[in-house]
Amino acid sequence: MKYLDEFSDPALARRLLDDIRRTVTRPWAIMEVCGGQTHSIIRHGLDQLLPAEVELVHGPGCPVCVTPLETIDKALEIASRKDVIFCSFGDMLRVPGSDRDLFQVKSAGGDVRVVYSPMDALTIARENPSQPVVFFGIGFETTAPPNAMTVYQAKKLGISNFSLLVSHVRVPPAIEAIMSSPRCRVQAFLAAGHVCTVMGTSEYPPLAARHRVPIVVTGFEPLDILEGIRRTVRQLEAGRHEVENAYPRAVREEGNPAALAMLRDVFEVVDRPWRGIGMIGGSGWRLAAQYRDYDAEYRFDVAGLRVSESTACRSGEVLQGLIKPHECEAFGQQCTPRNPLGATMVSSEGACAAYYLYRRLQVPAQVDQVPAQVDADAAQREQVTSVG
Amino acid sequence: MCLAVPGKVIEIFERDGTTMAHVDFGGVRKEACLEYVPDMRLGDYAIVHVGFALQRLDEATALETLRLFRELGELDMEFGDHWGRAAADAGLPRPAGTGTPQGGQARQAGTPMEGIRP
Numbered sequence: 452m453k454y455l456d457e458f459s460d461p462a463l464a465r466r467l468l469d470d471i472r473r474t475v476t477r478p479w480a481i482m483e484v485c486g487g488q489t490h491s492i493i494r495h496g497l498d499q500l501l502p503a504e505v506e507l508v509h510g511p512g513c514p515v516c517v518t519p520l521e522t523i524d525k526a527l528e529i530a531s532r533k534d535v536i537f538c539s540f541g542d543m544l545r546v547p548g549s550d551r552d553l554f555q556v557k558s559a560g561g562d563v564r565v566v567y568s569p570m571d572a573l574t575i576a577r578e579n580p581s582q583p584v585v586f587f588g589i590g591f592e593t594t595a596p597p598n599a600m601t602v603y604q605a606k607k608l609g610i611s612n613f614s615l616l617v618s619h620v621r622v623p624p625a626i627e628a629i630m631s632s633p634r635c636r637v638q639a640f641l642a643a644g645h646v647c648t649v650m651g652t653s654e655y656p657p658l659a660a661r662h663r664v665p666i667v668v669t670g671f672e673p674l675d676i677l678e679g680i681r682r683t684v685r686q687l688e689a690g691r692h693e694v695e696n697a698y699p700r701a702v703r704e705e706g707n708p709a710a711l712a713m714l715r716d717v718f719e720v721v722d723r724p725w726r727g728i729g730m731i732g733g734s735g736w737r738l739a740a741q742y743r744d745y746d747a748e749y750r751f752d753v754a755g756l757r758v759s760e761s762t763a764c765r766s767g768e769v770l771q772g773l774i775k776p777h778e779c780e781a782f783g784q785q786c787t788p789r790n791p792l793g794a795t796m797v798s799s800e801g802a803c804a805a806y807y808l809y810r811r812l813q814v815p816a817q818v819d820q821v822p823a824q825v826d827a828d829a830a831q832r833e834q835v836t837s838v839g
Numbered sequence: 840m841c842l843a844v845p846g847k848v849i850e851i852f853e854r855d856g857t858t859m860a861h862v863d864f865g866g867v868r869k870e871a872c873l874e875y876v877p878d879m880r881l882g883d884y885a886i887v888h889v890g891f892a893l894q895r896l897d898e899a900t901a902l903e904t905l906r907l908f909r910e911l912g913e914l915d916m917e918f919g920d921h922w923g924r925a926a927a928d929a930g931l932p933r934p935a936g937t938g939t940p941q942g943g944q945a946r947q948a949g950t951p952m953e954g955i956r957p
Contacts, residue, residue, distance in 0.1 A: 459903060459907060494911075545925050545928060545929060554925050554926075554929060557922075557934040558931070558932075563934075565921045567869060567889065567890055567917075567918065568889045568890025569889065569890070570870070593843065593888055594888065594889060596875060596891065597872075597889045597891040600872060600875075604857065607856075645843045645888065648843070648893050649893060671842075672904065672907060700897070700900055702894075707875055707894065709874060709876075713875075788928050789928065789929060789930050799916055
């Protein structure tokens, strides 16, 4: 959608872009937190429509990408066990663990099932009472209430063969960690719209004040993102650092009260490691004590796993906005959607996948190293290499 | 996965003391839990994430978003053939027991970013 006339409302897109151009007087680095927004930006070429002064820095809001390698390895170990039915969202299938992924576990005979909703996993548990059924509960604040409700239901209905492998993370501590890094160059944030649909906006004013950064709650569609950027640039140029809601059709200041109440009942805040980034204090949730029987980490003995991360993968720097995907030496070379070294290359929200799928970048041509293939991936690869 | 898709409530029912609905997402029908938006009525639209309504939405906005998602293939990413797509991405045969053997379609590359015409 690099052409204005491809927007659903070209006149509005032009007005937003004109306003940004008129307002901006110097360079600004704005981080979009959410990987869904990153994909929208790269797919539609929004960053290339903006004036050169406005740089978009891609953030860590890809749940698949930041799930710790150790948790992925635990999932793979549990999924490989005889009798276990392991349920997951589809985008976890090809996330690389230390030596394999869920797709390979399934191919080797493991009972891995893709579900649309965690409630589907609960139904599977009910229909297979003699087998342990585990759901891989990853995600940010948007996905935590569905998983919380599922565990609540499992307990209420006494579905004792169900458990959740929990790896939930929270956005505000990640913003705090990014702003506290000595290498940080982010000057403003587009906050993730649907996270705020659940949580509301009350966690953000202290962050905006402490770090003197504008935080603008932003949606996911191209016009939403332009509007979020427009409001952010206006604040930056005026020297303001406030929390604004540019996505009012889906976000209320108080969030979703019923979902928040369920989160408070089922989860408790814990420190969590983020893949490629490291430990962030208070950045995650685990099941509260009264739901411990439904925690897969307690139910399955998966201690003693030896994790092994790719040394070539720089996804941690990508996730912190320190480098762009194509600045990683492995990008498009050893690391492609076919052979991903890091989760950022496989997830539908990962920045590396977005750059690989939607943008021709200067990848040095090494066509002779690419095996002849006639499928779509090879065609994509050829497109990428043909430009450099 | 973090996608939340607008859907129209076409049937409301109760299961195990929980308010559920059949929701239509531009032709794809799924069950969704309404417990987090308890005042939803038949014909209302909500944004739905992994089978849970999270926020009511007005009809015009919902239809516009659905149109965009359909054009962009996002509905297929959300509701489509995950095993087939993973197999095509991996360049491997789809595992046994994952549906039709025809295989899926790898994610498509977008248009190159050149000749920008603002």
